[in-house]
Each structure stands twice: as structure tokens, then as C-alpha cells.
Amino acid sequence: MHSTTKPLPDCTIFLLAKAYQKAHGRFKEILKPYGLTNLQHLVLEGLWYEAGQTAAELGKMLVMDKATLSGVLDRMSEAGWVEKRPDPDDRRVVRLFPTRYADDHKSELIELRKQANEALLARFSVEEQVLLKRFLWDLMEPERA
Amino acid sequence: MHSTTKPLPDCTIFLLAKAYQKAHGRFKEILKPYGLTNLQHLVLEGLWYEAGQTAAELGKMLVMDKATLSGVLDRMSEAGWVEKRPDPDDRRVVRLFPTRYADDHKSELIELRKQANEALLARFSVEEQVLLKRFLWDLMEPERA
DNA sequence: AATTTTTCCTTCGTATGCGAACATTTATCG
DNA sequence: CGATAAATGTTCGCATACGAAGGAAAAATT
Numbered sequence: 001m002h003s004t005t006k007p008l009p010d011c012t013i014f015l016l017a018k019a020y021q022k023a024h025g026r027f028k029e030i031l032k033p034y035g036l037t038n039l040q041h042l043v044l045e046g047l048w049y050e051a052g053q054t055a056a057e058l059g060k061m062l063v064m065d066k067a068t069l070s071g072v073l074d075r076m077s078e079a080g081w082v083e084k085r086p087d088p089d090d091r092r093v094v095r096l097f098p099t100r101y102a103d104d105h106k107s108e109l110i111e112l113r114k115q116a117n118e119a120l121l122a123r124f125s126v127e128e129q130v131l132l133k134r135f136l137w138d139l140m141e142p143e144r145a
Numbered sequence: 146m147h148s149t150t151k152p153l154p155d156c157t158i159f160l161l162a163k164a165y166q167k168a169h170g171r172f173k174e175i176l177k178p179y180g181l182t183n184l185q186h187l188v189l190e191g192l193w194y195e196a197g198q199t200a201a202e203l204g205k206m207l208v209m210d211k212a213t214l215s216g217v218l219d220r221m222s223e224a225g226w227v228e229k230r231p232d233p234d235d236r237r238v239v240r241l242f243p244t245r246y247a248d249d250h251k252s253e254l255i256e257l258r259k260q261a262n263e264a265l266l267a268r269f270s271v272e273e274q275v276l277l278k279r280f281l282w283d284l285m286e287p288e289r290a
Numbered sequence: 291a292a293t294t295t296t297t298c299c300t301t302c303g304t305a306t307g308c309g310a311a312c313a314t315t316t317a318t319c320g
Numbered sequence: 321c322g323a324t325a326a327a328t329g330t331t332c333g334c335a336t337a338c339g340a341a342g343g344a345a346a347a348a349t350t
Binding site: 010011012013014015016017018019020021022023024027038042045063113116117120121123124128131132133135136137138139140141 | 156158165167187266
């Protein structure tokens with residue numbers, strides 16, 4: 001049912017990509033009924049953590065390119081999840097807020113994310129879960145000389 | 146210089162995505178001078194592992210959608226990395242081969258991939274490296290009930 | 291105050307990534 | 321044999337991703 005041999009030479013980058021794709025794909029299915037993508041859900045979590053952030057601040061928090069964020073915010077604004085308010089003090093800035101509609105689904109959507117993470121980690125022991133998270137954090141750090 | 150606090154609630158899916166993006170981005174820079182993308186490099190490795198594969202076989206080996214592969218192969222064929230030959234026995238099938246030009250860079254490109262993986266894993270002990278790879282393999286498996 | 295630099299956001303171009311629909315071809319089954 | 325089913329590859333549509341360039345506005349510098 002599954003290819004027991006390694007499909008490709010020992011390539012951790014490849015493994016990372018596929019592990020991510022699997023986890024991403026599963027959560028994507030869960031979110032589909034809500035008309036939200038993974039990234040859009042992430043944006044909502046970011047705004048629930050702190051409303052009124054600028055696109056630049058949100059991009060830093062979510063470690064995501066501002067160019068990508070621009071399109072995402074457009075679609076979310078269009079779909080009624082996010083409201084873009086111009087900053088009165090700085091006309092370059094747009095401040096972002098979850099809409100009433102988004103807040104109405106807040107607890108539900110946060111619960112979905114929790115469950116998806118638990119399902120993803122259910123195959124590991126508690127010790128392994130801690131270790132895995134540390135590994136992933138370490139991987140995000142710049143490489144050492 | 147870096148945000149010491151977790152940017153978002155404990156979300157392994159997010160960590161996976163960002164760890165992947167970092168690793169992917171680094172290798173992307175390494176490949177840039179060759180005019181190859183990560184995925185295109187992966188295709189070459191797949192064809193060096195076994196030349197003459199069909200797009201379907203290659204997609205299975207690389208765990209990648211045939212729709213994605215179609216465009217990738219077009220661009221690689223256009224750029225002179227891959228040759229598409231029609232199968233004489235099955236007119237639906239196209240068989241894929243690395244070009245002479247690709248083979249001329251084979252050892253060089255494989256070495257680059259090895260080095261990138263070593264650099265990625267250099268921050269971990271040997272035991273941690275083994276564990277990390279096992280974790281990633283496990284993550285690719287379907288979730289248990 | 292005028293110039294330069296920086297910041298914020300958008301837009302463009304290219305490359306994934308994948309579901310869905312399709313045409314062509316092959317296999318299967320009644 | 322003929323109808324149906326299945327496999328292969330392409331195309332379309334949508335949503336990331338991100339480098340690069342650009343326009344507007346604010347900050348810093350002289």
C-alpha cells in the first residue's frame with residue numbers, strides 16, 4: 001500500500017516539504033466548509049491575537065511576505081472576514097480587524113486548529129512531540145557557520 | 146533581533162510550514178545560478194534514479210500532482226533539461242529523459258543537494274538527525290483513528 | 291526647508307500545488 | 321463485440337509564495 005523504499009536519496013528538504021504538504025492538506029480539507037484557506041485562518045488567528053495590526057506587523061508575526069499578504073487580505077476583505085481601516089495618523093498604513101462575522105466563528109475556528117494539531121501529533125509520544133517542536137523551531141533559525 | 150516569544154499559539158502545522166519554507170528558500174538560492182528551481186532539481190534526481198519514467202511514475206515517486214508536474218516538465222523541456230519522448234506502445238504516455246546537458250551537470254547538482262542537506266542538519270547531533278528524519282517520515286503517513 | 295532615505299503597500303512576473311474537467315487512449319466486462 | 325470504466329496527460333481556476341519594481345507617504349539627514 002505504501003512504498004517501503006525511500007522514494008529518493010536521503011533528502012531532508014524533500015521530507016520537510018512532503019510532511020508539510022500532508023499536514024497542510026489535511027487542515028485545508030477541514031477548513032473547506034468555512035470557505036477559508038490555511039493562510040486565511042492563520043491571518044485570523046493573528047488578528048485575534050492582536051487586532052488592528054498593520055499588514056507589515058502581521059506579516060512579521062506570520063513570517064510571510066508582504067506581497068503574498070496583500071492578495072490574501074484582499075480576498076479576505078472581499079469575503080467579509082477582515083476589515084481594512086486606513087490609519088488616520090499614517091496614510092501609508094492600513095490597519096486590520098476581524099469582522100463581526102469572523103468573531104462569531106472565533107471559538108469554533110480556534111478549536112478546529114487545536115484539533116488538527118492534536119490529530120497531527122497523536123502518533124507521537126509526549127516526549128517526541130516536545131522534541132519535534134524543538135527541531136522545527138531550530139530549523140527556522142539561520143544556519144550556523 | 147529575533148522574536149523570543151512564540152509568534153502564534155502552539156501550532157505545529159505552522160512550524161512545519163515555516164521550517165519547510167526556510168529550508169526550501171536556502172536551497173532555492175543555491176540553485177538560482179543554474180536556472181533550476183527546487184522542484185526541477187527534484188525531477189532531475191528522479192530521472193537520474195531511473196530514466197525513461199512516465200510522468201505518472203515520476204509523480205508517484207516525487208509525491209507530486211500530475212497537474213503540477215505537467216507545467217514543470219514543460220518548462221524543463223523548454224529549458225533543455227528534460228526530453229519528452231512518446232511511448233511507442235501506449236500513445237497516452239510520454240517518457241522522460243535527462244538531456245545530455247543535464248547529465249553534464251549531474252555530479253555537480255547532486256553534490257549541491259548533499260551539501261544543502263548537510264548544512265540544514267549540521268545544527269543537530271547525529272542522534273537528533275535520525276530522530277528528525279523518522280518524525281518527518283511518520284508525519285507523511287496517514288493519521289490514525 | 292530641501293534632499294535623501296526609509297517604510298508601507300500594491301502590482302507584476304514566475305513557479306508551485308492541487309482539485310476538477312477534458313480528450314485521448316487503453317483496459318475491462320457483460 | 322460493444323459499452324463502460326480506468327488511466328494518462330493537458331488545461332483551467334484558484335491560492336499561495338516571493339523577488340523585484342513602483343508609487344505614496346513619512347522619517348531622517350543635511
